[in-house]
Amino acid sequence: MSASRFPIFDRRFLLTSLATLPLLSASYRLASAQAQPDPLPSWNDGATKTSIRNFVARVTTQGGPDFVPPDKRIATFDNDGTLWIEQPMYVQLAFILDRVKALAPMHPEWKTKQPFAAVLDNDFKALAASGEKGLVELVAVTHAGMTTAEFEKITTDWLATARDHRFKRPYTELVYQPMLELLAYLRANGFRTFIASGGGIEFMRPWTERIYGVSPEQVIGSSIKTRFEIKDGAPTLFRLPDINFIDDKAGKPVGINEHIGRRPIAAFGNSDGDLEMLQWATLGAPGVRFGLIVHHTDAVREYAYDRHSHFGKLDVALDAAAVNKWTVVNMKNDWKRIFAFD
Structure with missing residues (x-):
């Protein structure tokens, strides 16, 4: 029996078929992804949303040139002004x-x-x-x-x-819905998400898991000193009136290194206080890296501020974003809604 009468057994046919399998597989994955619900529904379609999804696709594609193993998929987030409101004060x-x-x-x-x-x-x-x-x-x-x-x-x-004076709502409701979706999207793709904030570590830990899905051990922040004591027969940690660590600006990479022991491949912030964290995550390190800055540009739905603000000043980091090709979120244009109640 001649192989030419049955093309499926022809070597050239077989090689050609095998060569097309990756293209067919990629097409299938793309079609499947398009058929799935949008994981970032509060983000408007555009360059900002695309940059996020492209980064995640690159580092999670098994066998791809930019693949990052799950244990190294570390993302760090500032809190004030990045995950929840910081105006008119922290x-x-x-x-x-x-x-x-x-x-x-x-x-x-x-x-x-x-x-x-x-x-x-x-x-x-x-x-x-x-x-x-x-x-x-x-x-x-x-x-x-x-x-x-x-x-x-x-x-x-x-x-x-406590209630915010403008929105008359609990502060834990004044979290940014697009950023909640981003946290969930990253975790669904094998990332571990950490908070690295200038705020107090023990001020944040009681509620971050309920609000953000970030467990207490994945919260990094400023701290005061504590002392172990036996009080009324029970072991306790007593809080002392002495500063232990300030997790802001150049302190953020230090805190991240001490708590995590791995360099992030993605960092998300909104102010000059986050500059060093974004530099640490994205510059001078191998592989694909991602930096994102939330730029507050919506005075109607939230606030508009940057270079001259007393809280969340965004000046040097905004200029650095252009140089380092970090993604800058234009809150007014990139977010369909800001809060869950919008």
Whole structure:
């Protein structure tokens, strides 16, 4: 029997068929992906959304030149202004101000002592003039002098009752829906997602898993010192009025290295405080890297601010984004909605 009478057994036919299999497979994967629900429905179609999906596709395509094993798929996110609101002030600062006012009846001397008098008088100009030294004093009295369990209850109770003055909603509802989708999308593609924030690590840990799906051990933040004690026969960690670590600016790569032990391949931020984290994740390292900056451009649905803002200033990092080819989210144009309740 001649093989030529049965083309399926012809060597040339077989080789040609095998050569087309990757193309057919790629076409099938593309068609399947298009048939799936959009994992980023709150993102408008365009270059920003495409850059995210292209990056994820490149690092997750088995056998591809840019494939990254799941154990190395690390993504770090800033919190304030990147995952939730930071205007007209950082949420943790709002907590500090409320906490000072709650404690004030036990400290009559605060009425004439700065920076406490500025808080009680709602004198934000005087508060700003107190600078970093004043903020450290406020942190010392509002975040220390208690166990870690007691502080967790204080922050949890405050978040349950506090409301943003503009939106009249709990702060935990003022999280960015597109970023929640992005977190879920990355995790669905084998990424581990970490928070690397200048905010207090123990201020964030009680609620990040419920709100973001980020477990406490994957939260990196600023911290004060703690001391192990036996209190009433039970082991406790007591919070001391001394700064331990500031997880901001150049501190972010340090904190990431100490907590994770791996260099991120993707980083997401919104301000100059995130510049070094984005540099650490994307520059001078092998393989495909991804950096993204959320640019607040929507004064109607949220806020518009960048180079001259007191909170979340975006100046040097915005210029660096163009040089380093980081993706910049134009909130007004790239997001269909900002909050889940929109």
